[in-house]
Amino acid sequence: MPIFSQVDDSKARLVKDAMNSLERHFSNSPGPIHLDFFNKNNFIGLFLQDNYYKYCQEIVSMFGDECKKHSKY
Numbered sequence: 001m002p003i004f005s006q007v008d009d010s011k012a013r014l015v016k017d018a019m020n021s022l023e024r025h026f027s028n029s030p031g032p033i034h035l036d037f038f039n040k041n042n043f044i045g046l047f048l049q050d051n052y053y054k055y056c057q058e059i060v061s062m063f064g065d066e067c068k069k070h071s072k073y
């Protein structure tokens with residue numbers, strides 16, 4: 001899973017530890033990702049299926065929680 005923002009070099013260990021804590025959840029994905037393409041006037045969008053959207057929200061939330069836990073050290 002890609003990291004969506006940059007972090008200071010001093011925080012790289014924190015991100016690594018947080019990602020390692022989530023590793024077991026990655027195998028629980030709802031299957032292959034399918035994106036729905038949408039195009040209208042000057043808007044182009046790629047939308048996730050509902051079940052994958054919820055899964056991604058959960059992973060991002062868990063990642064934030066893990067970062068908070070690890071940053072207390």
